[in-house]
Amino acid sequence: MAFAADEQTADRALSQLADWARYAPEAGDALVTVYTDVARPGGLWSVGSGLNELSRSGLPHPVGGVAPGSLLCEAVDRLLARVAAGEPEGGGRGGDLPALRRLRSLLSSPRQEPRDCAALARRLADEPLAETTRVGLLVRAxxxxxxxxxxxxxxxxxxxxxxxxxxxxxxxxxxxxxxxxxxxxxxxxxxxxxxxxxxxxxxxxxxxxxxxxxxxxxxxxxxxxxxxxxxxxxxxxxxxxxxxxxxxxxxxxxxx
The missing domain is CATH 1.25.40 (Serine Threonine Protein Phosphatase 5, Tetratricopeptide repeat)
Structure with missing residues (x-):
């Protein structure tokens, strides 16, 4: 249902994925896939929130934490790859630097632990367009x-x-x-x-x-x-x- 064509149906399913990811790894993979699909329209707040909550959950890697290969880091790495490859600018809904904007939104949570913020900031070090986001993480670190x-x-x-x-x-x-x-x-x-x-x-x-x-x-x-x-x-x-x-x-x- 998370990939349903009907946006409202899909959004309802997405809001439950973080809970399911605690028991079914494929649910966590779906969160990452949906959040990094820049062709998908808005309404992804619950997905980004779910990824952040799982990173703080204390669950074993790769569901919890921010180590390389974790769900949150996988989403960050996919978005960084899209930013580095070059993005559309100046388009309509979702058509202006979509991966960069999703990256900023994903990493803006004030509830991340300081050490996790430091680790996430290090992953952004090589992308100039993510510098403002990296600095925000370093402040919270x-x-x-x-x-x-x-x-x-x-x-x-x-x-x-x-x-x-x-x-x-x-x-x-x-x-x-x-x-x-x-x-x-x-x-x-x-x-x-x-x-x-x-x-x-x-x-x-x-x-x-x-x-x-x-x-x-x-x-x-x-x-x-x-x-x-x-x-x-x-x-x-x-x-x-x-x-x-x-x-x-x-x-x-x-x-x-």
């Missing part, structure tokens, strides 16, 4: 509760991806700040503060933008303790005015 080395590596990966791309870096910095401004206070923000200092040192614009976003988000989340205030004040002395500005906009008097 940053886990402020992770160990210092792991946190530093995730931040460095994001900084490298937006190096020499100040507009993309500004958008990434905004997303980074929004992602980490809220939530439970960190038991020990020392690793994050160290990352902020590393990003802010050297006077680089792109790294400075990320530093300012991270510092102001951390300060708001922690209730502006003295080390967070000091980190923002240091960024107010950054040589780049676009880094100084968000640091000055942060109201440090809002803390205790």
């Amino acid at each position: 940053i886990d402020l509760t992770s160990a210092g080395d792991e946190l530093g590596a995730a931040i460095d990966a994001l900084a490298a991806a937006v190096a020499n791309r100040p507009v993309l870096a500004a958008a990434a910095a905004e997303d980074l700040g929004e992602a980490h401004r809220y939530g439970a206070r960190l038991a020990d923000p020392a690793a994050v503060l160290a990352a902020v200092r590393t990003l802010g040192d050297g006077g680089d614009l792109v790294r400075g933008l990320l530093a300012a976003a991270l510092a102001t988000a951390l300060g708001a989340r922690q209730g502006w303790p003295e080390p967070c205030r000091a980190a923002v004040i240091a960024l107010r002395r950054h040589p780049e005015p676009d880094v100084r500005e968000p640091a000055y906009e942060a109201d440090l008097s809002e803390g205790p």
Whole structure:
């Protein structure tokens, strides 16, 4: 029924495929086939959602996870191949870069685990048209509760991806700040503060933008303790005015 000509009948069947994939591997294969069939019209939200849910399900490979050969990675790889081969542009419904748009939609889930986001970002590294999607994944790959080395590596990966791309870096910095401004206070923000200092040192614009976003988000989340205030004040002395500005906009008097 998932391949029925009647779109409504097919959509009803597709909404059940993720449940069936837990017990029947061919149902998971059907999810991938349907989602990567760019000739198929819209109404694929339930399919992409199903693929993401299965990747987070904890089920054994290839149904669960994001390792090479998993259902989610197979869908990503098929769409990347279509993007690399060249796509139609400027067409009617579904006729303007359909594989790229489906790829972006598939990888936009805010519920993916940070390590899974990092793994998925690595699969996009060789496709320039997927760079915005890759940067979004790298933002979500940053886990402020992770160990210092792991946190530093995730931040460095994001900084490298937006190096020499100040507009993309500004958008990434905004997303980074929004992602980490809220939530439970960190038991020990020392690793994050160290990352902020590393990003802010050297006077680089792109790294400075990320530093300012991270510092102001951390300060708001922690209730502006003295080390967070000091980190923002240091960024107010950054040589780049676009880094100084968000640091000055942060109201440090809002803390205790």
